Amino acid sequence: MIRKTVSNVSEALAGVQDGMTFMLGGFGLCGIPEKAIEELVRLGIKDITCISNNAGVDDFGLGLLLQKRQIKKMISSYVGENDEFERQMLSGELEVELTPQGTLAEKCRAAQGGFPAFFTPAGYGTEVAEGKETREFNGKMYVLEEAFKADFSFVKAWKGDEAGNLIFKGTARNFNPVMCGAAKITVAEVEELVPAGSLDPNQIHVPGIFVQRIFKGEGYEKRIEQRTVRKRN
Amino acid sequence: MRKESNNEPYEKEIKMLDKNGIAKRIAKEVKDGYYVNLGIGIPTLVANFVRDDISVEFQSENGVLGMGPFPFEGEEDADIINAGKQTITTLPGASFFDSATSFSMIRGKHVDLTILGAMEVAENGDIANWKIPGKMVKGMGGAMDLVSSAEDIIVAMMHTNRAGESKLLKRCTLPLTGVKCVKKIVTNLAVLEIGPEGFILLERAPGVSVEEIKQATEGTLIVSGDIPEMKLD
Numbered sequence: 001m002i003r004k005t006v007s008n009v010s011e012a013l014a015g016v017q018d019g020m021t022f023m024l025g026g027f028g029l030c031g032i033p034e035k036a037i038e039e040l041v042r043l044g045i046k047d048i049t050c051i052s053n054n055a056g057v058d059d060f061g062l063g064l065l066l067q068k069r070q071i072k073k074m075i076s077s078y079v080g081e082n083d084e085f086e087r088q089m090l091s092g093e094l095e096v097e098l099t100p101q102g103t104l105a106e107k108c109r110a111a112q113g114g115f116p117a118f119f120t121p122a123g124y125g126t127e128v129a130e131g132k133e134t135r136e137f138n139g140k141m142y143v144l145e146e147a148f149k150a151d152f153s154f155v156k157a158w159k160g161d162e163a164g165n166l167i168f169k170g171t172a173r174n175f176n177p178v179m180c181g182a183a184k185i186t187v188a189e190v191e192e193l194v195p196a197g198s199l200d201p202n203q204i205h206v207p208g209i210f211v212q213r214i215f216k217g218e219g220y221e222k223r224i225e226q227r228t229v230r231k232r233n
Numbered sequence: 234m235r236k237e238s239n240n241e242p243y244e245k246e247i248k249m250l251d252k253n254g255i256a257k258r259i260a261k262e263v264k265d266g267y268y269v270n271l272g273i274g275i276p277t278l279v280a281n282f283v284r285d286d287i288s289v290e291f292q293s294e295n296g297v298l299g300m301g302p303f304p305f306e307g308e309e310d311a312d313i314i315n316a317g318k319q320t321i322t323t324l325p326g327a328s329f330f331d332s333a334t335s336f337s338m339i340r341g342k343h344v345d346l347t348i349l350g351a352m353e354v355a356e357n358g359d360i361a362n363w364k365i366p367g368k369m370v371k372g373m374g375g376a377m378d379l380v381s382s383a384e385d386i387i388v389a390m391m392h393t394n395r396a397g398e399s400k401l402l403k404r405c406t407l408p409l410t411g412v413k414c415v416k417k418i419v420t421n422l423a424v425l426e427i428g429p430e431g432f433i434l435l436e437r438a439p440g441v442s443v444e445e446i447k448q449a450t451e452g453t454l455i456v457s458g459d460i461p462e463m464k465l466d
Contacts, residue, residue: 027295027332028318030311053332080371081318089370098363098370101294102336102378109333120340121381125359125412128377158312170312170329171296177331205331222311225318229306 001196004164004188004214009039012187012213013152016045019072020151023108023179024052024062028081028225031172032061035189035217036154041065049073051148053104053175055085060223069093075148077101081225100128103145105175110147111182112210117146150183156217157206160190161199164208173205181210189217248440249421250463255389257282257465259348259419262387263289270294270339270379272349273317275389279348290326292344294335294375299327316375339375340382347383349376351390351415353405356431356452358415360388361407373410380411392420392449399451401425401432422446424463431455436463 006012013036016022022040026032040048041064048071055074056062065071066084073095079085088094099107100122110118119142123129133144155176158169166188168176180186188206193216250258252275260282263269270292271277280300283289291300293315300315301322309320338344353361360380363373380386393399401418418425423446424436431453434446437460447454 027316028314030295030314030318076372078372078374086370090367096370098372100373100377101332101375102340105332105336120378122340122378124381126377126409128373168329170310171293171314172312173329173331174296175332178333224309224311224320225314226320227309228303228319228321229309230303232305 001163002208003162004208004211005162005193006213006215008215009035009189009217012036012189012215013039013043015185016040016043016152018045019047020045021049021051021149023148023150023153023183024050025153025155025174025176025179026052026054026061027171027174028054029056029061029223031156031168031174031176032056033154033156033187033189034220036187037061037064040070041068044068044070046070047072049075051075051104051108051150053077053101055079055082057081057225058084060221066094073097075099075104077104098128105178107145107148108175108178108182111149112178112180115147117144119144148182151185153179153181153183153186155179155186155188157188157190159192159194159199160188160214161194161208162196162214164188164211164214165199165204166190166206166211167199167203168205177206180206185212186210187212188214190214191217191220248438250438251421253278254438254465255419255421258424258463259387259389260284262417263287263346265289267345268292268298268338268343269346269348270344272347272376274350276348276350277317279389292335292338293321294332294339294379296330296332296335297321297323297327298330298338299324301327336375336378339378342382342384344383346385346387347379348387348389349379351388351400352394353400353402353407354388354390354415354418355402355405356427358413358427359405360410360415361405362410364408366408376410380414383414386414386416388415388418390418390420392422392446399449401450401452403452422449428455434460436461438463439465
């Protein structure tokens with residue numbers, strides 16, 4: 001067994017520097033690497049390029065890094081829940097590259113799987129395709145999209161073991177699995193860290209080979225963005 | 234006991250559908266055995282009106298198939314949300330998956346029907362729904378992937394915007410989400426189909442005249458023969 005455990009978040013983030021590109025898992029606030037984000041705020045790392053489907057809300061998730069002006073560029077598919085983000089983007093303080101959600105996921109998976117690029121129909125004929133190669137296959141037009149290149153991936157899983165194997169819960173899985181192994185170093189934070197051999201190998205979502213460092217995060221807030229309920233009859 | 238015709242005058246007064254009315258009409262397009270992706274807003278309401286004697290599974294692109302209703306109060310789970318970031322439940326037979334797998338379902342045409350909102354639709358099937366330059370940029374989320382691949386796309390929207398201007402145009406004025414992809418449109422006034430020469434009027438909302446629909450449609454409207462009223466039940 002190759003051990004991936006580190007003792008805490010600061011050890012997990014050793015080597016992060018200004019100007020780096022980070023991938024961050026999560027959809028909305030669901031399944032975001034809360035502890036890695038807190039540590040990036042504490043370290044005051046600047047000029048970050050973030051690859052993340054969303055940008056958090058004003059006072060949580062990536063919104064915390066936006067408040068401190070630590071982000072230079074965001075690569076996302078949807079940023080509608082964050083007023084500070086919209087302000088910084090419209091005023092030109094923040095560089096933004098909006099990417100279709102499926103393309104964003106596939107650019108991660110391509111990086112993970114060793115593909116330099118792929119063709120997708122998403123965005124053909126729109127400003128997303130401007131300056132990109134397009135090609136026809138079987139009578140339909142496609143856009144050439146390139147794999148991401150990133151320094152660190154920060155992901156959050158439900159359970160993990162010492163070997164770096166990960167299991168996710170519910171829709172907190174989202175972008176996390178495809179970001180594992182898609183950057184030079186993948187840092188996984190988990191709610192529950194167990195000894196190797198405790199997880200059933202049949203149930204592993206992400207094999208440990210894609211993870212370089214794993215640690216147990218303490219005190220997850222797991223904030224709900226839209227609490228919707230129904231009444232009992 | 235059968236009600237007498239004293240509610241007839243009320244029915245005659247119904248002009249234009251509300252959001253639930255639009256959702257109700259679209260629900261009739263959902264067929265037995267369909268996998269359906271519902272966008273945010275009016276499309277989400279469609280799930281409430283699908284007949285309960287057919288088998289349908291709702292997909293949410295953040296990574297769940299077999300979406301159920303909102304949870305009972307106190308049973309919300311931060312790890313189980315839909316693409317609108319709302320807390321949800323799952324039904325028997327449901328599954329969770331990562332974002333790349335989710336868009337394989339969409340791009341690979343495994344999802345049968347996509348229902349989404351729009352700011353503008355053009356008579357050639359172009360759609361715009363993600364950006365108002367200089368004013369509002371929320372991002373395309375999964376919309377570009379969905380519209381570029383879906384076999385069947387229904388747009389749910391109001392016929393006119395808040396300023397009273399038509400949203401059914403000759404050409405879209407806003408940045409496009411996809412080209413020549415919309416098949417059908419259900420608005421508060423009408424059901425229309427995209428044909429080779431423009432919007433083909435199929436049905437009128439209860440109490441709405443063809444003339445009123447013409448007035449509210451900037452693009453080419455093709456009216457042939459008697460146009461029936463929508464049946465909602």
